Amino acid sequence: MRAAHPPTHRWRRAALAVCAGLLAPLALTAAAPAAARPAVDAAAPVTITNGVQFTDTTGAGVHAHGGGMIKVGGYYYWFGENRHDDHTFRYVSAYRSTDLRTWEFRNHVLRQDSAAELAVANIERPKVIYNPTTGKYVLWMHWENGVDYTQARVAVATSDTVDGDYTYLGSYRPLGNDSRDMTVYRDDDGTAYLLSSTRVNADLNIYRLTEDYTGVESLVQTLWRDNYREAPAMFKRNGVYFLVTSGATSWQPNQARYATARSITGAWSAPIVFGDSITYGSQPAYVLPVQGTDTTSYLYLGDRWASAWGGRVNQSRYVWLPLTFPTDTSLTMSWSPQISVDTVTGAVAAIGGGHAYETLRARHSGKCLDVLNQSLADGAGIAQYACNNGGNQHWQLRDLGTGYHQLVARHSDRCLTVPGAAAGDNVAVQQSACQPERTDQQWRLVDAGAGYLRIVARHSDRCLDVAGHSTADSARVVQYSCGAGSNQQWQRVGVS
Known part of the structure; x- marks a missing residue:
């Protein structure tokens, strides 16, 4: 459907109706209602670690980037982007879980060979909603041609089962408008909406969908002209609609904002900041209501895009954090290295805190632990350098749950490493690709008093040390036998 001009709304609805009729004989068996499904065992509470990749029940990576969730029966189904190394479309992949930690791969619900238009394409931000009238699960996506980002279209596919093969219906510009980052939302009354960044992300449009959820019926309103918001995620709490968005800074994280309204079609507040200035290194993908027997919690689902440090989309990490609500029309979100989730009761809570x-600032010099020259490469050297808030001086202290941490550089997503697991003094440390089994990337944090700590290598029991007690920029950092020197004492200072 690569028409030179966008089809008219009337033609579009008629074409989709004909298409649906022609495809009906090939449809899969309709999904059973939740009451008829086999019973699902109650899920036990789980702990989820932030800023890491997830794996499925086979140990393979979970590739559900930019995705969304839908609950069917006792399962949460997670759909997302699964890309080739050149970032082009490979699959929309689907996983399911009862506890939000244990993910079972179900299907590549849309593939390159699902339609000619998908053979070379970019597919982003897939979201699924269910239409109880038609019995169809409807998948909406941002579609590009796989070569550049000039097309700016939405694409639609449907299935009779939540994790079955989806039938591709085509792509188009909604009511002739360009459409980039997008989401869909089904309201309590059954009306569904498309929210999409338009006019090269300058504006955000809200559209009402057709009754079958496969087309756009009308433009409801345009929000925040010239505000450049993308990555929309909508949810409703206590009768108030919340719309979460990010700024438009390509792969780099930025300050997320939210807005509220009493009606989707009514007046929306101006966007309000939440989280820190980089949304804890993430971009919004979805906000999931976790409804249980005791409460309903709201879980922010974000992507920490690997392209921000030169990696590939499928190397991206996940950041999931509980939202809290001081009032009915406000929200807050704080960092926690882990969260606990109880899908039975609906309780979601932070574990730990901080930044x-x-x-990491050396006590003797006041200088910061730094990856030299902002290098992204394995083997790049580590030194002290005047603190300047660069990403090569930002570290995530990733708790391994064993009493040890990995120290992960923000700009490169690589770990502080003693090369070759060398055990001697004066071995210069470096950054290397993180590998959880490597003990030469694992560090114990030991209180040194007065707000400082020693950072001790697990494999050698030696301390992180500024060589020669130097106070100069670019002085190399090594491992050395632990002592009382202030060049082995480090202060943790949060990045905001």
Whole structure:
């Protein structure tokens, strides 16, 4: 459907109706209502670690980037982007879980060979909603041609089962408008909406969908002209609609904001900041209501895009954090390295606190632990340098749950390493690709008093040390036998 001009709304609805009729004989068996499904065992409370990749029940990576969730029966189904190394479309992949930690791969619900238009394409931000009238699960996406980002279209596919093969219906510009980052939302009354960044992300449009959820019926309103918001995620709490968005800074994280309204079609507040200045190194993908027997919690689902440090989309990490609500029309979000989730009761809570990233400042010099020359490469050297808030001085202290941490550089997503697991003094440390089994990337934090700590290598029991007690920029950092020197004492200072 690569028409030179966008089809008219009337033609579009008619074409989709004909298409649906022609495809009906090929449809899969309709999904059973929740009451008829086999019973699902109650999920036990779980702990989820932030800023890491997830794996499925086979140990393979979970590739559900930019995705969304839908609950069917006792399962949460998670759909997202699964890309080739050149970032082009490979699959929309689907996983399911009862506890939000244990993910079972179900299907690549949309593939390159699902339609000619998908053979070379970019598919982003897939979201699924269910239409109880038609019995169809409807998948909406941002579609580009796989070569550049000039097309700016939405695409639609449907299935009779939540994790079945989806039938691709085509792509188009909604009512002739360009459309980039997008989401869909189904309201309590059954009306569904498309929210999409338009006019090259300058504006955000809200559209009402057709009754079958496969087309756009009308433009409801345009929000925040010239505000450049993307990555929309909408949810409703106590009769108030919340709309979460990010700024438009490509792969780099930025300050997320939210807005509220009493009606989707009514007046929206101006966007209000939440989280820190980089949303804890993430971009919004979805906000999931976790409804249980005792309460309903709201869980922010974000992507920490690997392209921000030169990686590939499928190397991206996940950041999931509980939202809290001081009032019915306000929200807050704080960093926690882990969260606890109880899908039975609906309780979601932070475990620990602090900052997503920190600088590590040597006591004797006041200078920061720094990856030299902002290098992204394995083997790049580590030194002290005047603190300057660069990403090569930001570290995530990733708790391994064993009494040890990995120290992960924000700019490169690589770990502080003693090369070759060398055990001697004066071995210069470096950054290397993180590998959880490597003990030469694992560090114990030991209180040194007065707000400082020693950072002790697990494999050698030696301390992180500024060589020669130097106070100069670019002085190398090594491991050395632990002592009382202030060049082995480091202060954690949160990055905001």
